[in-house]
Amino acid sequence: METVMVAEVLDKSGRVHSRLRLERFPVSIGRGYHNDIILDDEFVSPDHARIELDEAGQPVVVDLDSDNGTYVLPRLTRITRQPLGSETLLRLGHTLIRLRSADYRVPPARRDSLGLTRATRWLTQGAGAALAYGTALALIILDHYQGSAEVVSPEQLLLAALSIALAIPVWAGLWALVSRSFAHHAYFVPHLAIASAAVVAFFALDTLGQYYAFAFSAGLSADLLFQLVTVLVSAAALYGHLRFATLLTPRVIGTTALLTAVVLVGMTGFSDYVGSLEFSDDLPYPGELKPPAFAFTQPKTPARFAEDAKALLPALDAGELD
Amino acid sequence: MHYLTKAGIDSILLCLIWLVALPSALAQTQQIFSRYQDRVVQVRILEASSGAKAGVGSGFVVSASGLIVTNYHVIADLVHKPGLYRGEVLTATGLLAPLRLVNFDVVHDLALVATDIAFPRHLTLATGPVAIGERLYSIGTPLDLGFTIVEGTYNGLLEHSLYEKIHFTGSINPGMSGGPALLADGRVVGVNVATAGNQVSFLVPARYVAELLARTPGIAPLEPGAAQALLQRDLVANQARYMERLLARPLPTVPLGDYRVPGLVAPFLRCWGDAEHDPSNVYEQVTQQCSSEDDIYLSRTQQTGMVHFQHVFVAGRNINRFRFYALYQAQFNQPYEKIPAEREDVSRFACHTDFVRHGSLDFKAALCLRRYKRLPGLYDAVLRAATLDHNTRGLVTTLVLAGVSADNAHRFARHYLESFAQERRPWKR
Helix, strand or coil: CCEEEEEEECCCCCEEEEEEECCCCCCCECCCCCEEEEEECCCCCCEEEEEECCCCCEEEEEEECCCCCEECCCCCEEEEEEEEECCCEEEEECEEEEEECCCCCCCCCCCCCCCHHHHHHHCCHHHHHHHHHHHHHHHHHHHHHHHHHHHCCCCCCHHHHHHHHHHHHHHHHHHHHHHHHHCCCCCCCHHHHHHHHHHHHHHHHHHHHHHHHHHCCCCCCHHHHHHHHHHHHHHHHHHHHHHHHCCCHHHHHHHHHHHHHHHHHHHHHHHHHHHHHHCCCCCCCCCCCCCCHHHCCCCHHHHHHHHHHHHHHHHHHHCCCC | HHHHHHHHHHHHHHHHHHHHHCCHHHHHEEECCCCCCCCEEEEEECCCCCCCCEEEEEEEECCCCCECCCCCCCCEEEEHHHHHHHEEEECCCCCECCCCCEEECCCCCEEEEECCCCCCCCCCCCCCCCCCCEEEEEEHHHHHCEEEEEEEEEECHHHCCCCCCCEECCCCCCCCCEEEECCCCCCCEEEEEEECCCCCCCCCCHHHHHHHHCCCCCCCCCCCCCCHHHHHHHHHHHHHHHHHHHCCCCEEEEEEECCCEEECCCCCCCCEEEEEHHHHHHEEEEEEEECCCCCCCCCCEEEEEEEEEEEEEEECCCHHHHHHHHHHHHHCCCCCCCCCCCCCEEEEEEHHHEEECCEEEEEEEEEEEEECCCCCCCCCEEEEEEEEECCCCEEEEEEEEEEHHHHHHHHHHHHHHHHCCCCCCCCCC
16 A cells, blocks of 8 residues: 655644645655755754655654754654654654644534524625614714703714714724634624624613613612623624634634623723722712603602611611721 | 880990990000900911921910810811821910810810910900991901901891801901900900901801800810710701701792792701703703801811702703603702712712602602711711603702701601692793
8 A cells, every 4th residue: 555644834823834745755854955845944954854664664754863853742752763643743943744644534524604593694794784883873873862952953963973983894894804814804794793783782781771770779780780781792792703703613702702701891890899999979879860651660758768768877887888 | 114225225335335436446446456465366286296387276265264265177186186286375475385175166166275374364255235337356367477456347147047157247367267356345246267258257156155165164175085075966966956947847848840849948048049041952940059058167178067958940842751861860960069078087978769759749869878987976968859750841859968867867858858749830931
C-alpha cells in the first residue's frame, strides 16, 4: 500500500498556513532552499529533519542533529526519531507542523443553523430589518413627543430622532466589521435588525416596568425586575450579533452573551448600590405616575396609609439608613 | 374707669418718654453707649487646637451672679463639637476670660454663659409692653469691628412667626448677635438675633430671657452630655406645641383648580401664590405655597422647626392623557423644599408609597421620614401626593415638616390628606 501523508504548517493561532501532500519519501524539512518543506523560521536549521519510511514502510520523523532540536507535542518531548501515527504535531524552531495520514478521519460537517428559524430569517432580511429600524425610530419620536411639555414641531421631533437614527447603523456597521473579519461576511442588515429590535425591546420593557412600578407602588422589586430584563435583552442582542459575527457554537455564544450582560448590568448595579450608600436628601419613592385607568391597587384611607407608614420606623431607628 | 386708667398710664409713659427723648438724640446715644457698654461683651468661639477665632457674637451681663446672655447660634459649636471648640468672653474694658455654657433655649435662640470676671453691674430686662415707634439702642460688635451702638425703632412682634420675635428697624450685622437692644433707660427689650437686610432686623423678646433665667438655678456649667438631652427635650416639647395647634381642628381650605386644598392653616404661616400660563407650553399651572418662614438654628449644618407646604395644580391643554401624565409625573418628581442637614445630623429618607382614597379623591402618596441621629425621637418628614382622578388635570402637593415626632408626622400626614376635597365648581380656563 502506498503511504500518503499531509503536512500542514500552522500559524500562531493554530490555523493552517500552508498544506503539502507527501507522496514520495524521504521528505526533507529545513530552512535551506533545497528542502521539500521550506520553513521561513530563523530558529530552524538549514537541514533540520527528514520524514522517511522505515523497514516496515511506516513513516518516521528523524531529527538531523539540528541546532534547536525537534519536539513532539503535546508534551514537547525532544526526539531524534519518532514514528508518525494518524496525527502528529511537531515543533521545529518556532514552527508547528501537523502531520496527518491521508486516511485521517475528519468529523462530520457542522450543521449550519444561522438564520434557520423562519422568524429569525424574516427579521434579518431587508423587510424585517426595515420594520425593526422604523419601529425603533417611531418609538423615539413618540417618546420625545409624549415627554415634551412644550408644543413641538415635526422638525423638532425629527431632530430628536436623528441621533438614534444614526447611532443604530453605526453600531451595526461596527458589528459588520467584526463579522467580516471572523465570519468572512459583513451581515450588515442582520446586525441592523438586531440593534433595532434591541432598542424596541428596551422601550417596551421599560414602559411595562414603569406601569408595574406605578400600579403596585413598587420601588425595589421594579428596579430588580428592570435589571433582570436588561440582562436578558442585552444578552439576546449580544447573542444575535455574535451568531452573525463569529463561527463559535451557539452554546459558547450563549454563555458568552449572558456572562457579558450579567457583568455589564452587575457593574452598573454595583455602582448604583455604592451611590445609594452616599448621604443624600433625595426622597426614594417610586416616582411613576400613570393615568388613573392603570391604578390596579385598592386605595387605602389616609388613616390606614399613615398607619402603614409606621412600618418604616424600626429600620430607621435601628440606624439602617444612617 | 378702665379706659381712664389706661389713658392715665399711657400719658405718664408718654411724659416719661418725652422727658428722656427731649435732649438731642445724638447726645443721648453717646450717653447710653458710655453708660452701658461695660455690661456688654464680645463672645468668641475659638478653634481649640490653634486658638484661632471661628466665630464671634455679642452678649450682655444679666444677673448679679455674672451670667451673660447670648444667642444659642453663637455658641452652638460648643454644644455640637465640644472637643473642637472653646469659648471666651472679651469685655469692653479689655478683660478676656474663658466661658462656660450654663444653660440655653434652642427654640428661642438664647444661651447663658458664665465667666470668672466680676461684673460690678448688670442690665435689667423690660418684660412689659413697649410702644411701636419707641427708640431702641442695639449694642454689639458687628463684624468683629469693636463695640458699636446702633439706633433703631421698635416695630412690635412679628405677626406670622412660629417663634415670637420683635421687629426692629435698625441695622443689626453679623457679630452683633446676642447683644442687647435697650430702651433709653437701659432696660433690655430684646436680644439681637437676625436681620433680613435693609434695616429689617429681629430681636428675641426679653421675656424669654427672663424665663430662661428663672429655670437656671445657678452658674454651674452644664454637665458634659447634658446639652444634647436639653436640646432633645426642648425640640420635642416645641414641636408638640405647634403640631397640637395644627392637629386641633380640620385644616381650613382654599380653592385651587378642581380642588380644595389646605390654605393658611395657622397664623404663623405665610402663603404665596403664582400662576404659569405660557402659550408655548401644553399645560397651565397654578401654584400655592405656605411656609412658617422661620426655623431653629441647631448647628452650622442643621436647621429645624419649619413647616412648609406647596400645591401645584396642573391642567393639560389639548393633549392626550399619556402626554399629560408624562409631565404630571415630572411634576411629582420635582425637588422639594430641602431641610438643611448633613450626614452627621440625619439619616437618609425612607418612604412609604401607596394609593390613597379620601371621599371622592384618589391620590398616589409617599410619606418619607429621616431620623435625627443625635436627637432620638425627632424626624424630618416629607409627604408628597398627586391626585389621580382626571386624565388631563391634577394636583401635586408636598408637605415638609422639620424636626417632629414620628407620631405627629403620621397624624398630620393623615390630617393633611383628609383636608383635600373636590371643588364644587369645576375648574375652567
